Ligand SMILES: [Zn+2]
């Protein structure tokens with residue numbers, strides 16, 4: 001009789017031949033035996049530690065979603081006999097199945113497939129695991145060429161090699177699969193099919209195009225609803241749509257994919273962001289530098305970019321003075337500034353800062369609005385310091401990160417330490433020192449962090465800060481990298497207190513990342529309703545009739561003189577239409593100017609929540625706005641009351 005140690009330390013004897021599920025709570029959908037995932041129907045042969053896998057833990061969600069994929073394929077096979085099914089993995093937030101159907105399937109068929117899935121769920125069919133020989137499997141999947149191909153390629157490491165393969169069967173339908181699965185189809189309660197797409201078998205354009213059906217599945221109806229609501233909310237906030245509606249930027253065909261032009265309103269937004277960041281850096285002891293967009297190949301050879309990073313670089317421009325490359329990073333340029341004269345320990349730390357524009361030839365399929373681009377401007381700085389100053393300087397970067405991102409309401413980051421990837425230019429000893437410095441700084445900061453193995457850059461490990469936006473999505477924003485390699489490659493030196501030459505260390509850091517990507521994040525975070533200081537247009541003046549136009553213009557010029565950004569609606573539309581247009585433009589304040597306002601000299605102020613306040617003295621209004629813009633706060637002041 002195997003002895004089972006349950007979570008919490010209690011032990012129990014499991015009668016011979018009894019499955020694990022009999023000693024686990026009813027909400028369990030799978031189990032972990034000594035760390036390995038198994039079905040609840042698993043009958044252990046030996047003693048072991050057993051943990052219940054619940055639908056809402058990471059592995060549990062995987063099991064649930066993978067089981068949903070089976071039920072999806074089963075439903076499609078029921079509805080379209082002759083369907084050939086390929087693979088159906090769980091993915092983030094859901095699952096998909098790739099299928100070859102005898103006919104066309106479109107999104108209008110999803111409801112029908114869902115209905116059939118619900119019937120299978122209602123029938124509560126048990127998932128039965130079978131181990132069969134490879135020969136038997138080939139026979140069992142005789143009319144399933146994709147499954148046969150997988151079975152035949154078993155040695156190639158897709159499924160553990162061996163003479164047996166595992167099959168999961170429910171009702172008459174079976175799939176080749178490692179499992180585990182939920183005990184029965186009835187455990188899938190909250191799911192929805194999302195869309196239909198095309199996908200090549202094995203991602204190979206030379207192989208057949210299959211139909212991919214995506215779905216989402218959650219432990220409860222509530223979580224499914226929340227997920228669908230988040231998607232809807234994300235859709236409303238999509239920066240590409242808002243960027244167009246607010247007239248901030250565009251990516252015309254003639255520019256090429258991944259490149260963007262900023263329109264006048266976007267230009268003001270960018271200026272606000274850039275001024276804020278630049279001024280704060282100056283306050284914090286950074287120096288500004290300016291560097292060009294291209295440089296000769298020798299620079300990129302020395303830096304190691306041509307060797308390790310050329311896949312992401314635009315091809316060279318051939319000229320009479322050599323090959324030039326558009327810069328994918330600013331680092332080597334800042335190194336050249338450091339190298340321009342002899343440096344003493346008294347000059348260190350030296351913090352060189354630039355809003356530097358970089359070009360990366362990202363794969364076209366990965367481009368996505370302003371979130372994934374081919375040309376953008378980073379708030380990039382490089383800190384050159386002595387090894388002794390390293391940890392303190394990293395801590396100062398953390399501080400600045402909290403100050404800048406806190407301004408936008410980004411707090412409580414999720415922090416990763418990304419260790420070196422396989423491809424690196426670092427000696428093991430340097431890699432160790434760099435990782436050590438980051439670890440020490442993280443520990444001294446008292447922040448919680450986890451390790452992400454192999455996610456660092458080719459010249460050093462890094463710390464990544466991820467922040468949650470207003471609808472709970474995590475965005476990687478800040479990166480801090482510790483680098484012993486570039487100072488070595490460029491032969492950087494400073495004269496120490498001992499009059500000897502020493503090698504400085506470099507910190508690479510970008511707090512916002514590219515301003516393009518950060519702007520996209522901000523647009524989605526605020527849903528386009530920016531705080532006053534970032535709003536391209538802060539006050540929309542709406543004259544009731546043409547005779548009120550002159551007065552509106554006068555008020556606008558008074559506001560402009562105070563450093564505010566007003567705009568007068570000069571269109572001949574009705575007041576209602578003009579107010580509506582101001583709302584669509586997400587103008588923080590709207591002033592309706594009519595006879596009453598001109599007579600009294602007071603204002604009627606409408607804020608973004610459509611709250612209207614009458615009789616606000618102009619001076620009070622102007623002072624409150626100046627105050628609100630300076631505070632950079634999001635909440636808006638109320639007038640009157
Ligand atoms: Zn499976």
Ligand SMILES: [Zn+2]
Nearest residue numbers: 329330331508
């Ligand atoms: Zn750098």
